[in-house]
Amino acid sequence: MTLVIVVVAALKGGVGKTTTSVYLAALAETKERRAVIVDADPQASAADWLENSDDEQVGRIEIIEAPTDRLLSKALDRVGDDEIVVVDTPPGNERLLAKALDRATVVVVPTRVGGVETPRVEALLDMVPQRVPTGLVMCSARTVTRDYQDTVDGWIEAGVEVWGTVPERVAIAAGPAGWLAGDGIEAYRGVWRRVQRAARGL
Ligand SMILES: Nc1ncnc2c1ncn2[C@@H]1O[C@H](COP(=O)(O)OP(=O)(O)O)[C@@H](O)[C@H]1O
Ligand SMILES: [Mg+2]
Numbered sequence: 001m002t003l004v005i006v007v008v009a010a011l012k013g014g015v016g017k018t019t020t021s022v023y024l025a026a027l028a029e030t031k032e033r034r035a036v037i038v039d040a041d042p043q044a045s046a047a048d049w050l051e052n053s054d055d056e057q058v059g060r061i062e063i064i065e066a067p068t069d070r071l072l073s074k075a076l077d078r079v080g081d082d083e084i085v086v087v088d089t090p091p092g093n094e095r096l097l098a099k100a101l102d103r104a105t106v107v108v109v110p111t112r113v114g115g116v117e118t119p120r121v122e123a124l125l126d127m128v129p130q131r132v133p134t135g136l137v138m139c140s141a142r143t144v145t146r147d148y149q150d151t152v153d154g155w156i157e158a159g160v161e162v163w164g165t166v167p168e169r170v171a172i173a174a175g176p177a178g179w180l181a182g183d184g185i186e187a188y189r190g191v192w193r194r195v196q197r198a199a200r201g202l
Contacts, residue, residue, distance in 0.1 A: 004199045005076065005085045007104040009128075011120050013091035016110035016139030018045040019172060021088035023188035024108070024195065026057045026180055028084040035061050036083050038075045040100060041090035042067040052176040069099050076103050094127070101127055106198045107134040108163065108191065113141060113151045125160065133198035135163030137191050142168055164191035 006028075008021045021037055029035040039046040050063050062083075066075040067090070079085050087100050101107060107128050111121050121136065128134050136155060141148050143165060155162050164187055166172065171181035 003079065003081045003083070003085070003105070005087060005103055005105045006108060006195055006199075007087045007089065007100045007106070008108045008110065009089050009097060009101060009124060010110055011091065011094070011097070011124050015112055015117075016137070016166070017041075018049065018088055019175065019184075020108060020110045020137055020139065020166075020188070020191075021046050021086050022049050022058060022061070022175075023180065023184055024192055025061045025084075025086045026055075027185070027189055027192040028086065029057065029060050032082070034083050036064060036079055036085050037061055038064050038066050038072065038079075038085055038087045040066050040072050040096055041088055043090065046088045049176040053179075055179045057180060058176075069096055072096060072099055073103075098127060101132070102129060104128070104132050106195050107132055108137060108195065109134060110137045110139045112139055113145070113147050117151075118154070121160075133161075133201065135161040135191070135194055135198065137163055138165040140168040140172075141165050161194075163194035164188070166191075 008017050010017055025035040025037050037046050047063050047065050064075045066072040089097050089100055111117050152162055166187040169181055169183050172184040
């Protein structure tokens with residue numbers, strides 16, 4: 001099996017990177033394949049989540065804290081071919097982000113509905129190497145709104161792939177204080193399938 005590195009990337013904080021990283025890693029974990037989160041954020045929100053969660057699925061995920069360029073490279077060199085790696089990235093460190101994107105098999109971009117989000121996502125997409133398959137995840141979405149539909153339609157028209165939508169839910173917002181939420185698992189399972197398909201297509 002070849003090493004798959006899924007980089008969860010955004011230029012900004014608070015969009016859903018850590019939530020997306022934890023749910024995807026939990027779904028990636030199988031009997032044959034361990035999931036590892038490489039936490040490149042010095043705030044270590046993913047590491048804190050894994051440490052504090054009572055959720056069994058979350059508890060099985062391995063974590064490597066790697067908040068610098070050097071530690072990130074080392075961590076990615078160390079992971080085995082039979083593991084699935086999800087890299088959670090920090091906001092406001094474009095150098096580290098570029099480094100992670102350079103090693104990515106697949107890139108997942110969490111985003112939200114709203115005018116300010118579009119140019120930020122475009123700037124991020126410009127940083128992704130051409131060969132790397134990339135998809136957006138609409139996080140904390142109110143799917144019944146017109147804004148939501150317009151935003152998704154806009155991305156599709158622009159030729160950007162939208163790999164899934166995660167509804168806004170209190171149980172998802174609870175993070176480490178609760179179990180993984182059913183709605184969240186269901187939504188991220190669809191995203192995970194798209195990630196796998198993209199990784200296989202290479
Ligand atoms: N689907 C969702 N429903 C409700 N709250 C969400 C959802 N996804 C993320 N959040 C909340 O949004 C905030 C930012 O998410 P987080 O994953 O920490 O983003 P980032 O890592 O990009 O800073 C957190 O408080 C998180 O719990
Ligand atoms: Mg985070």
